[in-house]
Amino acid sequence: MTGRASAREILTLVADTGTFTELPYPHRDSASDGPLRWPGYDASRARAAERTGESESVVCGTAAVEGTRAVLIAFEFGYLGGSLGERTGDRLEAAFTHAREHRLPVVPLVATGGSRMQEGMVALTQLQRVARQSALTREAGLPQIAVLRDPTTGGGWATLGAGADIVLALPGAQVGFAGSRVRPPDADPAAYTAEAQVAAGSADAVVPPEELRPTLGGWLRLLTGGTDAPSPEPAPVPDALGTVAGLPASGWDAVRRARAADRPRAARYLDAYFTYRLAISGDRCGGTDPDGMLCGFGEHRGCTVAFAAQTGAATRPAGYRTATRLIRLADRLGVPVLTLVDTPGAANDAEAERQGAGAAIAELFGAVATARTPLTTLVIGEGGSGGALALAAPGRTWAVPDSYFSVIAPELAAAILKRPPARVPETAGQLRIRPQDVAELGLIRTRDGRTP
Numbered sequence: 001m002t003g004r005a006s007a008r009e010i011l012t013l014v015a016d017t018g019t020f021t022e023l024p025y026p027h028r029d030s031a032s033d034g035p036l037r038w039p040g041y042d043a044s045r046a047r048a049a050e051r052t053g054e055s056e057s058v059v060c061g062t063a064a065v066e067g068t069r070a071v072l073i074a075f076e077f078g079y080l081g082g083s084l085g086e087r088t089g090d091r092l093e094a095a096f097t098h099a100r101e102h103r104l105p106v107v108p109l110v111a112t113g114g115s116r117m118q119e120g121m122v123a124l125t126q127l128q129r130v131a132r133q134s135a136l137t138r139e140a141g142l143p144q145i146a147v148l149r150d151p152t153t154g155g156g157w158a159t160l161g162a163g164a165d166i167v168l169a170l171p172g173a174q175v176g177f178a179g180s181r182v183r184p185p186d187a188d189p190a191a192y193t194a195e196a197q198v199a200a201g202s203a204d205a206v207v208p209p210e211e212l213r214p215t216l217g218g219w220l221r222l223l224t225g226g227t228d229a230p231s232p233e234p235a236p237v238p239d240a241l242g243t244v245a246g247l248p249a250s251g252w253d254a255v256r257r258a259r260a261a262d263r264p265r266a267a268r269y270l271d272a273y274f275t276y277r278l279a280i281s282g283d284r285c286g287g288t289d290p291d292g293m294l295c296g297f298g299e300h301r302g303c304t305v306a307f308a309a310q311t312g313a314a315t316r317p318a319g320y321r322t323a324t325r326l327i328r329l330a331d332r333l334g335v336p337v338l339t340l341v342d343t344p345g346a347a348n349d350a351e352a353e354r355q356g357a358g359a360a361i362a363e364l365f366g367a368v369a370t371a372r373t374p375l376t377t378l379v380i381g382e383g384g385s386g387g388a389l390a391l392a393a394p395g396r397t398w399a400v401p402d403s404y405f406s407v408i409a410p411e412l413a414a415a416i417l418k419r420p421p422a423r424v425p426e427t428a429g430q431l432r433i434r435p436q437d438v439a440e441l442g443l444i445r446t447r448d449g450r451t452p
Contacts (some may be wrong), residue, residue: 005152006360008076009057009254010109014147014213015072016064022061023071023098027326035086038118044080052078057088060095062104065234066217070223071099074154075111075149078320082112084120084155092160096133098376102312105220106134108118112162113179120300128317134163143223145216148194148203153179155190165329166219170212172177175203200284201318214346215335218278222246222297225304237378238273240264240400244411247401247436254404254435258382263402266294266309274298274337277307280326282291287318287355294327297335298446306330309392312381314347317360324360326369327375334373339391341379344409346387364390365410379403379435379444394407397444399435406433 005013011020033041043135049055057079063072075082075093084092099106116123135142146164148157151174153243158177161167169175176183176192190196197203207215241264248254257263269278277298282288292315295308307321323339330337347359357373368375375393382388383405399405409417411426438444 004077004111006078007054007076007109009073010111010147010149011061011063012108013061013209014107016065016067019069020061020063020072022059023095025060026057026094027286028087028090030086030123030228033160034119035122036118036120039357041118042168043120045095046114048079052076054079054147055204056091057084058091059084060091062098062102064348065107065220068105068217070105070107070220070264071095072107072109074109075162077111077113077149077151077375080118081114082156083110083114083123084114084126084130085116085123088116089129091135092126092130096137099142100137100140100333103140103142105145106137107145107147107216107220107222109147109149109224110156110159112153112154112156114156119356124155128196130155131161131163131321133243133271133429134159138165138332141334143333144219145219145223147207147212147216148173148197150174151179153177153192153220162202166217167197167221168205168207168219169197169203171195171206171208186294198281199318200286201284204279204281204284215278218276219297221301222276222278223335225299227263233261237376237398238269240380240402241268241272248404248434250425251410251433251437252425254433255382255428258404260402263381266311266342266380268306269378270298270309271338274300274305274307280322283321283325283360285318285321287316287321289316289319289322292316292347293319293322295322297330304335306335306336306337307340308337310343310388310391312342312344314345315343315387316347317352317355320346320360320364320390322336324363324367327364327371331367331371331373336372336374336376338378339375339393341377341383341388341397341405342370342381342392342403343384343385344382345399361386379405383432383433384409395445399438399444401435403435404433405435405438406431430433 054076059074144164145166146161148169172197175197212422279296292313377393377397379399414427
């Protein structure tokens with residue numbers, strides 16, 4: 001299925017049975033054949049209405065999805081290609097306003113070819129209306145989760161789709177700013193697919209139709225789980241998993257233990273900590289870092305907690321930007337954040353520099369520094385320099401015994417000091433990188449929660 005279901009069919013697919021209630025629509029008196037007096041426009045609308053049973057290209061209402069109520073906006077592609085016109089803008093504005101008034105998340109189920117040519121610039125400016133309503137809803141602390149159907153192109157993709165907090169897509173859906181009839185003739189069609197948008201970091205996941213309702217319901221439950229709490233509690237620190245008993249005897253011992261192949265990594269901590277979790281993917285700037293950073297939201301003891309977890313690999317710029325996106329979304333929704341630090345450092349190859357490593361790390365430092373929601377950090381392995389520190393919460397960082405936190409890797413420190421490799425263990429000790437050393441320096445907290 002590529003998403004060519006009608007508006008009513010997609011609503012039936014995602015809404016709990018018998019819960020959809022259509023919203024009343026604003027009435028607009030329009031001139032014959034629309035604002036441009038486009039010949040035959042009224043006749044085209046009449047034929048579209050007869051063919052689809054709809055009076056416009058969107059159907060808006062409220063429904064429960066796996067028990068969580070939301071405002072649903074379903075596009076009818078059969079009505080003039082799901083295009084946006086002035087009356088479409090009226091309906092979208094009314095739907096977003098209803099969502100804010102009733103504190104409901106918004107779910108656009110998008111299938112559109114873009115703005116309606118028969119209304120010219122009047123149609124195009126509806127994108128500004130939609131963008132404003134989305135921004136107001138974002139400022140109100142309400143989540144927006146888009147589902148990309150076939151096709152999702154033009155301004156519908158550039159506002160309701162790509163502008164959502166979480167972007168899901170149906171398999172094989174055509175997704176891109178340029179529709180199929182306006183692309184360069186030699187354009188690779190594979191670049192304009194849901195799968196390509198996920199690979200490029202512009203969408204979070206491709207979801208088969210049979211999994212759409214539970215997946216969408218899970219996201220709605222998670223993203224509304226923190227909005228009722230006026231001051232969310234900090235995320236508890238996960239327990240260490242299978243770590244070697246006792247603290248490391250030396251700095252080099254700490255390094256060896258943190259680098260051990262058999263020590264627990266982020267995925268094991270997340271599995272043990274969360275009863276249910278969903279991942280976000282992509283930095284919305286063209287990149288992903290699935291091997292270096294895991295981000296998403298999960299349930300811990302019935303509460304929603306966001307997570308950004310390094311995996312033990314060098315973190316790439318897209319990983320830092322994805323973590324920044326995660327923290328800013330959690331902050332806006334009032335959801336506490338757990339971060340897991342485990343990296344030898346930021347990726348430092350030439351491609352990482354071209355991808356803006358410094359700017360990406362700076363953005364993450366800023367997001368952590370300015371977050372209003374509580375952040376909690378656990379160092380679970382290597383804490384290599386600024387690439388690790390960027391993810392650490394000041395004053396709320398703990399460390400497991402199998403970890404270290406250092407201004408620089410001992411090998412690199414020895415090289416800078418022009419010391420031979422034989423002196424690397426000595427250098428590690430001088431850097432005071434063991435968990436107990438960093439705690440004595442007052443930079444991380446002890447297991448009883450106190451800072452020395």
